[in-house]
Every structure is written in structure tokens, then in C-alpha cells.
Amino acid sequence: MQKKFDQTSDPKRWGAGVLVFAILAMVGSISNAYIISLLTVVLLFTFMGQSWNLMLGIGGQLSIGHALFVGIGAYSVAILNIKYGITPWIGLILGAAIAGLIGAVLAWLSFRFEVRGIYFALLTIAAAEFARIMFGGWDYVGGMQGLFFQAPTGSMDIAMLRGDTRFYYFVALTLAAIGVAGTEMISRSYLGYVWRAMRDDDDAARALGVQTFRHKILVISISAAMAAIGGGVLGLVQGAIFPDSIMGMSISVDVLIGPVVGGLGTAFGPLVGSMAAIPLHHAMGALGDSFGIPGLNSIAYGAVLILVVWFLPDGIWPAVVRLYGAIQLPARVRISKLREVENDRAA
Amino acid sequence: MTALLEVKNLTKSFQGLVAVNDVSFALAPGRITALIGPNGAGKTTCFNLVAGALSPTRGQVLFEGRSIERTPPETVCRMGIARTFQIVRPMKDMSVLENAMVGAFSWTTSVKEARAKAYESLESVGLAGKANARTDQLTLPDRKMLEMAKALSTRPRLLLLDEVMAGLRPTEAAGVVGVLQKLAESGLTILLVEHVMRIVMEVASTVVVLHHGAKIAEGKPSDVVADPRVLESYLGAGFHA
Numbered sequence: 001m002q003k004k005f006d007q008t009s010d011p012k013r014w015g016a017g018v019l020v021f022a023i024l025a026m027v028g029s030i031s032n033a034y035i036i037s038l039l040t041v042v043l044l045f046t047f048m049g050q051s052w053n054l055m056l057g058i059g060g061q062l063s064i065g066h067a068l069f070v071g072i073g074a075y076s077v078a079i080l081n082i083k084y085g086i087t088p089w090i091g092l093i094l095g096a097a098i099a100g101l102i103g104a105v106l107a108w109l110s111f112r113f114e115v116r117g118i119y120f121a122l123l124t125i126a127a128a129e130f131a132r133i134m135f136g137g138w139d140y141v142g143g144m145q146g147l148f149f150q151a152p153t154g155s156m157d158i159a160m161l162r163g164d165t166r167f168y169y170f171v172a173l174t175l176a177a178i179g180v181a182g183t184e185m186i187s188r189s190y191l192g193y194v195w196r197a198m199r200d201d202d203d204a205a206r207a208l209g210v211q212t213f214r215h216k217i218l219v220i221s222i223s224a225a226m227a228a229i230g231g232g233v234l235g236l237v238q239g240a241i242f243p244d245s246i247m248g249m250s251i252s253v254d255v256l257i258g259p260v261v262g263g264l265g266t267a268f269g270p271l272v273g274s275m276a277a278i279p280l281h282h283a284m285g286a287l288g289d290s291f292g293i294p295g296l297n298s299i300a301y302g303a304v305l306i307l308v309v310w311f312l313p314d315g316i317w318p319a320v321v322r323l324y325g326a327i328q329l330p331a332r333v334r335i336s337k338l339r340e341v342e343n344d345r346a347a
Numbered sequence: 348m349t350a351l352l353e354v355k356n357l358t359k360s361f362q363g364l365v366a367v368n369d370v371s372f373a374l375a376p377g378r379i380t381a382l383i384g385p386n387g388a389g390k391t392t393c394f395n396l397v398a399g400a401l402s403p404t405r406g407q408v409l410f411e412g413r414s415i416e417r418t419p420p421e422t423v424c425r426m427g428i429a430r431t432f433q434i435v436r437p438m439k440d441m442s443v444l445e446n447a448m449v450g451a452f453s454w455t456t457s458v459k460e461a462r463a464k465a466y467e468s469l470e471s472v473g474l475a476g477k478a479n480a481r482t483d484q485l486t487l488p489d490r491k492m493l494e495m496a497k498a499l500s501t502r503p504r505l506l507l508l509d510e511v512m513a514g515l516r517p518t519e520a521a522g523v524v525g526v527l528q529k530l531a532e533s534g535l536t537i538l539l540v541e542h543v544m545r546i547v548m549e550v551a552s553t554v555v556v557l558h559h560g561a562k563i564a565e566g567k568p569s570d571v572v573a574d575p576r577v578l579e580s581y582l583g584a585g586f587h588a
Contacts, residue, residue: 190456193441197449200438207398207432209424209453209501265440 013184013267020271021177028169036169037237038282042274044234049258049270050179051226056256057265058187059219060199061107062117065124066227066255068131069099071247073228074235075135078147088161092232096225102127103224107217118169125252132247143346147244149235161236168237175233176271179226184267195219227255254278261308263315272317277304350409351376351536352397352428352505357406359392359415366392368560369406374505374538379531381539381547381568384557385581390540391433391509393557397538398430399423410505425453429503429571431494433510434538437482443469443493444478450500461500468499488519495526497528505536512543524550544581548572556580 005153024043028036048070055061076095080086106127110120136144156163161171186192197205198212206212235241245251247331288296312319350373350382359367367389374380382390395401398410399420408416415423424430429450438446447468451461469475472492477485487492491511498506508527512520520543527550531537541547547554548568556571558580564571571577 188458190452190458190461193445193449193458193461194452196441196445197438200440201436203420204402204432204436204438205449206419206421207400207424207430208450208497209421210449211421 007119009031017177017180017184017267020268021027021173021180024173024176025170028166028173033165035184036165038279040165040172040237041234042278043169043176044230044237045258045274045278046176046271047172047179048227048230048255049262050176050183050225051230052255053259053264053266053270054183054186054221054226055223057222057259057269058183058192059195059200059216061220063124063215063220063223064121064256065126065128065252066223067247067249067251068124068128068320069103069224069227070251070255071128071131071135071241071243072099072102072232073231074241074246075141076228077232078149078235079141082147082149087159088232088236089159092229093225095228095232099228100221100225101337104217104221107220111213111216123248124264128247128252129249132243135243135247144243146240146245148240151239161233168233171233172237175230177338180267180271187267191215253301257305259315259333261304262313263317263319266315266317269315269317272320273315276316277301280304296329348411350374351411352538353407353409354393354397355407355409356406357393357396358403358404359389359396360404365560367396367557368561370555370557370562372555372562372565374536375553376433376504376536377531377534378552379537379539379550380553380555381541382555383541383544383547386542388557389560390578394430394507394509394538394540394562396427410531420587421453424450424503426502427502427504428507429451429498429501429505430507431491431498431509431511432515435487435490435494437485437490437493441482441484442478443474443480443482443485444492446482447470447474447478447496447500450497451502453501454544464500464502465496468496469493471499471530472496473522488515488522491515491523492526499530503535505538506530508537508539510540510542512541512546520546544572 024039027039031039048066052063052066055063073092076098077088077091080091081088082093106123110116110123115123135141141147141333152162152164156167178296194205194215197208198210198215202212231246235246246326257277258270260273261277262271263269280303284300285297288294308315352374354373355371357367357370358365359488370393382393384390392401396403396416399418399422403416406416407414408570410426410428413424418426438449444462444465447465448461451464455461466475466478469478472495474489474492477489482490482493495508495511502558512523515523524546527537539547539551551568554566554568554571556577562577563580564574
């Protein structure tokens with residue numbers, strides 16, 4: 001296993017991060033509307049993927065029902081805005097708070113009764129599906145017909161979080177940057193250390209004084225709140241929300257595909273993974289439509305996932321880092337590394 | 348001298364099988380005490396009862412006069428009792444230093460303080476030179492030492508060591524003995540579960556012998572090995588020195 005967080009020195013990592021986001025900002029300023037709206041979705045799923053990544057990649061807790069939190073965020077924003085004209089900012093905060101609380105309660109109940117690991121993951125699916133069906137039958141929130149935001153007028157209004165496609169692109173970019181930087185900061189703080197200890201060996205972490213019960217609740221709660229914020233903005237970007245589209249299984253999968261493809265437990269993984277997977281999903285969808293083969297996108301999605309897990313089990317980003325490291329090393333060091341490997345094999 | 352840790356009438360049964368039966372002993376501060384006995388004597392069960400990993404069926408464990416037998420392991424650790432595991436358990440994605448840092452977060456949230464403490468712990472077990480190595484690059488004796496460093500970072504007053512010397516060569520074990528003696532000199536109380544008699548004789552000031560879950564002897568190592576019941580438990584009936 002390679003070490004995931006300490007591959008390169010701090011200033012280099014932050015420098016690389018700033019550079020990547022500067023390029024993305026430039027791309028947003030010059031690209032056409034189609035590319036911008038596609039990248040907006042990519043960046044939103046980078047942020048939500050980062051929340052999932054924090055929970056599994058660092059905290060060691062698997063969720064396959066992140067759509068629950070995404071949906072809670074989207075509905076909080078939509079209900080307050082559409083029914084009462086309240087700014088989405090309040091909706092985002094409220095949605096994050098509700099999702100964080102529900103995440104904490106779900107985790108508390110689950111771990112209190114020793115429902116762990118894959119069983120906890122099943123519980124998250126059940127909770128998400130329950131919420132989807134509940135919202136579908138709830139007339140107040142529009143049932144299966146969903147909720148529609150007012151069509152944007154085109155003029156930018158930061159107080160009401162309304163604007164054109166480019167505006168939402170920069171909102172999503174800001175969120176993604178916060179997600180990447182935030183994960184990096186958390187993973188370097190004491191939380192990162194105790195969460196990774198708890199992820200690697202629960203009992204050993206407890207023996208070292210880590211209060212794993214409360215740390216699990218904390219990481220799930222933070223992850224849920226982040227996912228809700230992403231969901232709130234996603235709803236605004238899409239202009240309408242429906243239980244099936246915002247709380248469906250496919251959202252849970254879309255959230256986790258970025259970090260899984262890009263590199264679990266890494267700061268850049270979800271960005272790289274979303275960049276690779278989501279445009280492919282769209283392109284294959286369009287290709288499938290033109291050939292009259294519906295579902296081609298899902299097949300492509302599945303194929304990519306299998307290929308990545310097969311050839312790059314750590315994800316794309318760690319492979320890139322390894323390659324970069326190999327190029328950087330002077331030949332002498334490389335040879336001694338090779339010897340090490342050979343000795344390991346011989347031993 | 349008051350005891351740092353007192354075990355009173357400790358009994359643990361697993362569905363009728365009595366693993367530890369009415370065991371009592373006390374640990375004097377600043378000393379090394381060894382818990383020994385043949386395979387299946389209940390040493391590790393007894394150890395886990397003290398560490399909070401298991402709850403006893405009956406009996407008491409008092410740490411500085413406070414009863415801890417129903418206390419979860421993380422709280423036991425925060426009270427000042429650190430333990431190692433018989434099977435080494437390094438956190439695989441973290442460096443040696445990072446492994447040693449985790450324990451420090453039981454008393455600080457500062458990464459800087461934790462790093463300083465981790466270096467100190469690694470230093471005291473002779474691993475400071477390998478601080479930036481990956482744990483899978485360590486040899487078995489080094490991994491055992493890392494377990495100890497991890498435990499030391501929690502700033503314990505009592506250190507529980509579960510078979511730290513198992514699987515080591517005599518020269519490697521001698522290194523561990525040196526480390527233990529230094530730790531005891533600095534005032535740390537140590538309870539050692541050990542299989543290797545020779546090492547126990549060297550480091551322990553008191554030995555508690557378990558057999559079939561019950562305590563059959565307690566005292567200075569030289570006295571204990573002369574006890575016919577101890578010889579019988581290790582070597583079978585009919586053997587007398």
C-alpha cells in the first residue's frame with residue numbers, strides 16, 4: 001500500500017491545488033454554455049464526492065445512501081425558496097443542519113446497536129429509499145411531480161443565489177475548492193490522524209484512547225452536511241427537483257464514483273474521478289440516444305468502474321502521483337528502489 | 348506502599364468455561380510485574396479484563412482506587428493505562444511516526460505536540476531513526492517496539508504488555524529487556540504477560556503464576572520457580588527439581 005497523504009510536500013500540494021483551480025476558473029470564463037453546465041455538474045459532484053470520501057476514505061465508514069443527504073439539502077432550499085421566497089443561503093444552512101442531524105442520529109442508532117461496516121451501508125440505502133418514497137407521496141413538497149424553481153432572469157443576484165450558467169459554474173467551483181482544501185486541512189489536523197487510525201483498526205484505535213463512537217458520528221455528520229450543501233446547489237442548477245432524480249439510487253452512485261475512480265482517501269481523487277466519469281456518462285448517454293440504445297451510459301459507467309478497479313485499484317490520482325514520483329527520482333535512487341523491491345520479493 | 352492497580356477476586360467465564368477464576372493481585376508502582384503460566388492458563392483473558400477489552404463475570408479491577416472493570420477501553424486508556432496487542436496492529440496507511448502520534452491525541456489536539464511526543468516515544472524504544480518509514484518496512488522486533496511507542500504516546504502510568512517478546516530471537520529480546528528496564532526506572536509501572544520464562548526472571552520484580560485460570564503462586568521470580576506447583580503446571584506431575 002502506498003501512503004496516501006504524504007506523497008509530496010505541503011507547499012507543492014497547495015501550489016498544485018491553486019494552479020488547478022485557477023485553470024478551471026479560466027476555463028469557466030471562456031468556454032461555451034454546454035461545457036460550462038457539464039463542468040458545473042462535475043464540480044458539484046467533486047464536492048459531494050469529497051464529502052463521501054471524507055467519510056469512507058478517511059473515517060472508514062461506508063455509505064451507499066448519500067442521496068438521502070443530497071435530497072435533504074435540495075428540498076430544504078427548494079421548499080423555502082419556492083413556497084416562501086426565502087433566500088437559498090438560509091436553505092443551504094438549514095439543509096446542512098438537518099442532514100448533519102439525521103446523519104448523526106442514523107450513526108448513533110446504528111453503532112449503538114453494533115450495526116457496523118457493510119450493514120451500516122445497507123442501512124444508509126434503506127434510509128435514502130425510505131426518504132425518496134416518502135417525498136414522492138408527500139403532496140406538500142409536490143410528490144412525484146416535484147418542485148420547480150422560477151426560471152432565472154439571467155441577471156446575477158448573489159443574495160438570492162440566482163444567475164446564469166456561468167454564475168453557477170463559479171459557485172460550484174468555489175464549493176469544489178472548499179471541499180478539496182477542507183479535506184486536506186481536516187486530514188492534516190488531529191481529526192485526520194484519529195479518523196485514519198479508527199479506519200485502519202477500530203479496536204487498536206480505542207486502545208490508544210480514540211473515542212471511536214463519537215468520532216464516527218462526527219465524521220458522518222460532517223459528511224452529511226457537506227452532501228446537503230452540494231445537493232442544495234445541484235437543485236438550483238437543475239431548476240427543478242423530483243424525488244427520483246435527487247434522492248434516487250443513481251445519485252448515491254454518482255456521488256461515490258468520483259472518489260472511487262479518482263482515488264479513495266485522497267484530496268484530489270474526487271475531482272479527477274468526477275472529471276473522468278461524469279463527462280463520459282454524458283457522452284455515452286448522447287451516443288446511446290443517437291443509436292437508439294438507451295442505457296448505453298450505464299453500461300459505460302459500469303465498464304469504467306470495473307476497469308479502474310481492475311487496473312488501478314487505488315484510483316487514477318494515486319497512479320498519477322506514483323508516475324510523477326518515478327519521473328522525479330534520480331536514476332540512482334530509482335535503481336536502489338528497484339533493488340529494494342527485488343529484495344522484498346526474494347525475502 | 349499503596350498499589351497502583353489492584354485486581355480483586357477476578358472471575359471471567361465464557362458460557363460456563365471459567366477462563367479466569369478468582370484471581371487477586373496488586374501492582375506496586377514503578378515495578379515490573381509478570382503474569383505467567385502455560386498455554387491456556389488465562390493470561391490474556393486476565394490482561395484483557397484489566398485493559399477494559401472484556402468485562403469480568405465477577406470481581407473488581409481498581410486503578411488508583413477507582414473501579415474500572417466496566418469501563419470501555421478508550422476510557423481506560425485516558426485514565427492512564429496503555430496496552431499493546433499480542434498480534435501487532437500497525438495502522439497500515441500511516442508512517443511509523445504517524446502511528447506513534449495517534450496515542451498522543453488522547454491528551455492533546457495539537458498536531459505539533461503529538462509529533463514531539465511521538466518522537467520522544469520512538470526515541471525511548473530506539474525507533475527514532477525509522478520515524479518516516481512505512482510500517483510494512485519494519486521487522487517484527489521493530490513492529491513490537493512500535494506497539495510500545497504507540498502505547499507510550501498516551502502518557503500512561505501503567506503499561507500493559509501482551510507477549511512483547513513472543514517470536515523474537517534471544518538477542519532481540521535482550522534489547523526489549525533493556526527498554527523495559529529503562530522505562531521502569533523512569534517510574535512507569537509495567538504488567539507483562541509473558542511466555543518466555545528466562546526473560547521474566549530477568550526483568551520482573553514480582554511474578555504471578557496462573558494455571559487453569561487460577562492463581563497458583565505469587566512472589567519473587569527465584570521463589571516462584573522453586574515452587575513445586577509451578578513446576579508441575581509447566582512440566583507435568585512427577586517432575587521435581
